Amino acid sequence: MKTDIILAGVGGQGILSIATILGAAALRDDLYLKQAEVHGMSQRGGDVMSCLRISSTPIASDLIPTGAADLIVSLEPMESLRYVQFLSPTGWIVSNTVPFVNIPDYPAINDVINELERRDNVIAFDMDATAKEVATQRSSNMVLLGAASTLIDIPTEKIENGIRTIFAAKGEKMVESNLAAFRAGRLRAQHREQ
């Protein structure tokens, strides 16, 4: 298997925990992995992007070439569009539709959603709402991971184990609520595909 994922969001939203969980799962599955992160100045409320490459054979570049990503996974709708040039012709966009408005010239949200939904292969919904239904809004990144997991060839239980590992230190309740968010996101995406 080989999956190239662009993780996108705004600094501080928590895209890196998605990368950490998939990383733990990939390591357990004896897969190769490369994940380029952004640290430093851009983390202060700016756009952040991480390249996550998972493969059963060795991976050369830490960065994904343009036109090659299998997935754009984004916590924010405009941020998902920032990286469309990386998407392969068969690639998917999985995105939250709730805008993060911290700039004065953020475009009209309807235009952003229309631009997103006119593309082929898109799974986009209000992940904050789904997270709130089953856990808390803070778990929207786990809803996103759940939705994206339907397109990633790693066994679901291994990703769930990754979630358990990452949140174990914060207590069983935290583990369960993040698992619930993950499953709700997964269900929603599966439902949408049919």
Place this chain on the structure above:
Amino acid sequence: MTMKTKKLLLGDEALALGAINAGLSGAYAYPGTPSTEILEFVQCNDVAKSRGIHSHWSSNEKTALEEALGMSFCGKRAIVSMKHVGLNVAADPFVNSAMTGAHGGLLVISADDPSMHSSQNEQDSRFYASFAMMPALEPSSQQEAYDMGTYGFSLSEELHLPVMIRMVTRLAHSRAVVETDENPENENELAYPANPRQWVLMPGNSRVRYRELIAQQADLERLSEESKFNRFQEGSNRRIGILVSGIAYNYVNECFPDGCPFPLLKISQYPLPRNMVAKLADSCDMVLVVEEGQPVIERGLRGLLDRGVSVRGKLDGTLPSSGELNPDNVAAAIAALVPDMKKQLLKASPEPAKIVAPRPPALCQGCGHRDVYAALNAALEEFPSPKVFGDIGCYTLGWLAPYNAIDTCVDMGASITMAKGAADAGQHPSVAIIGDSTFTHSGMTGLLDAINENTPMTVIISDNLTTGMTGGQESQGTGKIEEICLGLGVSPEHLMTIDSLPRNHAEMKTLFQQEFSYKGLSVIVSRRECIQTARRHAKK
């Protein structure tokens, strides 16, 4: 057989773990993107903790390097890590550490930031290694970064020289699976250099030592020829040969999933192995040099006259001369030289979405720097041409809207010294704004200049009790800022402290105005804990 464990590590972390497993005794550093995670890893590592390996932050890169050199003098293995511009600060001990040489293994890790993700420039640390006549290692992968811990220390102790390890952002901050050793080596025992003379760099000793260092260069080159990190790969297509260094190796490989068809020389150890380079040049019509950062290798190959082998790279525009490399611009460069491979190398990609607006970084909501800038702007309104000299840290973001509050940002500590020069030139008001960590890094000495002349200027130390931009490392002046100022000689009547909070806006504004009207040096410490570290402390 030794046991290996697979771990998922950042390049920075792999390097730190490699050093720990090779018997590290001390890690020294000042935080700086993309190097910060090296010392942070040592601070959290169980072996390092149980052995009491030194891992406290230093005041700046110069003090860090000298501390590491002192440990090496005593025969123990030390690393010192910094970002590329930090090496400018540490340049004096760096260059002179090649003169003293190393006793215990000494690795100087300098992390470059091509594309300037979080830096002022794209300077290439490899120039420094060649300038100091020191060997340098440039890992191409997280695994090599790990392996260079053991290898680097051995090389350093074999040559009795410090060894530079050059990192770049995309390796420092990229995670991969690394095979690591189970049982860390023992630390070195305390022992002193066999030749104590060369550690006293008086002219008489230095002249002797410099001749030795020059004579040693042949050994350095021989070790590069023999290095397991430098590799020549045959290729059947001889239209071009590729000379590739460090992380750029991965981008070339990304272009050729079934293997590179061209002869290729991969470099991860310097000085350049001349015989290997000659072998590559003899096996192809033209050499493409692919290196991250500035064209260090390419310049060496071309020389001044550039009349020998046909060399392509950054100097002739085959590759972009600024910004980092990536699989796309490397593929485009190869396709430009071998046009019939265009179809194979260049893939169509979707058009960028036009609707996307830029989202620059900004000061956090609830950050005290915001309150300082709001009050400062209000206080400066009455002046026709106030000048505010900024510095390096989160508060550099005060240049952006809505504050547009600073006029300069140059290097660590330059706010105070430039404000002084401007005041000397007749500028009023002349204001410096500097963070607490930057102040103890390089602001204190400049402040002494202003104190000694009672320069009419105002220094604002925006103290957030941490090194904020790099993620909240402890700041060396915390709890001591006022004492430091008084100790240096700031007049107690013109040393003020205020909490930078929205409710103190009017009071801050008045305080600033009052000190602008004083025709001498004032220091105002505006204090509020960084919102990011405050949140972390609240969770504990």
